Amino acid sequence: MEHFAVVQSIARAALTGDRTAAMKQVERLRERLTKAGAVKEAATLERLLGAVEETRELAPSRVEVSRGMVSGERLTAEINPPIDRETGARLCSIDFPKTSQTAPVFSSAVQDTIDGLLQEWASVDALQSVGVEPTRSLLIYGPPGSGKTITARYIGERLGLPLITAKIDGLISSFLGTTARNIANLFDFANRYACVLLLDEFDALAKLRDDPQEIGEIKRVVNTLLQNLDRRREFGITIAITNHDRLLDPAVWRRFETHVHMGEPEMQAREQLIARFLEPIDTGPTTCRIFSYCLAGRSGADLERTCSAVKRALALKNDSHDGPALFRALGEILARAPHLDHLPARILAKDPEAFISLIANDANFGVKQAEIGDATGFGQSRVSDLKKSKRHLSLMDVAHA
Ligand SMILES: Nc1ncnc2c1ncn2[C@@H]1O[C@H](COP(=O)(O)OP(=O)(O)O)[C@@H](O)[C@H]1O
Ligand SMILES: [Mg+2]
CATH class of the missing domain: 3.40.50.300 (P-loop containing nucleotide triphosphate hydrolases)
Structure with a gap:
């Protein structure tokens, strides 16, 4: 289906409650429809966006703090913060x-x-x-x-x-x-x-x-x-x-x-953060799941660093921005990491085929073979073969030794 990538991004933004991102993606869809000559449809989206802007101005999400509750003068940009008398450094x-x-x-x-x-x-x-x-x-x-x-x-x-x-x-x-x-x-x-x-x-x-x-x-x-x-x-x-x-x-x-x-993000939060940090690249749910699976136990800041490194690698290689390219780049970035204590990350860094075998055999990963095939570029039948091969097991033994 044409424009599906944008529709998917809109769906993701809407489902995660990220209104700004949703509006950005609707605007993208409007542009694409205009380019494709679907003038009427583009105009409909334009009206929708306009209406949302209006309600947004009417109903700010900001909490109105009553003046009596937080006392004090209004702080403005001209006011200088206090300094340390010995060094002259700002205290805040x-x-x-x-x-x-x-x-x-x-x-x-x-x-x-x-x-x-x-x-x-x-x-x-x-x-x-x-x-x-x-x-x-x-x-x-x-x-x-x-x-x-x-x-x-x-x-x-x-x-x-x-x-x-x-x-x-x-x-x-x-x-x-x-x-x-x-x-x-x-x-x-x-x-x-x-x-x-x-x-x-x-x-x-x-x-x-x-x-x-x-x-x-x-x-x-x-x-x-x-x-x-x-x-x-x-x-x-x-x-x-x-x-x-x-x-x-x-x-x-x-x-x-x-x-x-505040701790390390759980799986669902990790997927949400990964989709956000990989923007403006459109990331499918299976790709987010793969990243999240490899980055379990890592902090939000770690996820951001890894996603930035992946984007840098794609940009420098002039590679496409689809699932398979993201999968390859993730493997390369993990391979460069000095110490990987998380087993799935270590397996992907060493042997992407063994990693496919690992996720295809892991019921917790919960993604169909066809989708793993699409997201990684291996194709469904290769994923099926790799699943049967149980190729990851030898790496797991090495890891435990
Ligand atoms: N829960 C989170 N939601 C969104 N971004 C996060 C989250 N956790 C970490 N980050 C990212 O990591 C960076 C560092 O976060 P920061 O608030 O400075 O961490 P801390 O103060 O706990 O050390 C942020 O700029 C943000 O991009
Ligand atoms: Mg901090």
């Missing part, structure tokens, strides 16, 4: 909310927590009628590259508030007393303006604690931090991020009302 960066930011991909538990938080901020009156306030402090923890920082940014954007980001490392000074002063100055600045305060890489504080010479200073710094976190509750929203939840002082941990753990 400021980002203003952008519209049409694509949502990160969340597990359902994380999605529920984030939606709940935004819902609270959209329903302040209802909460106050029963004597409670929306959540003002959130701690996000999890391994590097799991999307913690982009999630904090996303929350700031959905709330329509500027984000003041301080990396804790940047507050720590080698001059006695300066660290505590930096913390106090940062909070004073954040409390003065309506904003979300993001304390990124919180674990840096814990590293300080390991230095026996610094005991007195650390106590002072942690106390300053606790006092400022307590006082901050009156002013606005605070998000803290850490890679190592166990390193955090329990007293700091307790200061946060909600804790969210």
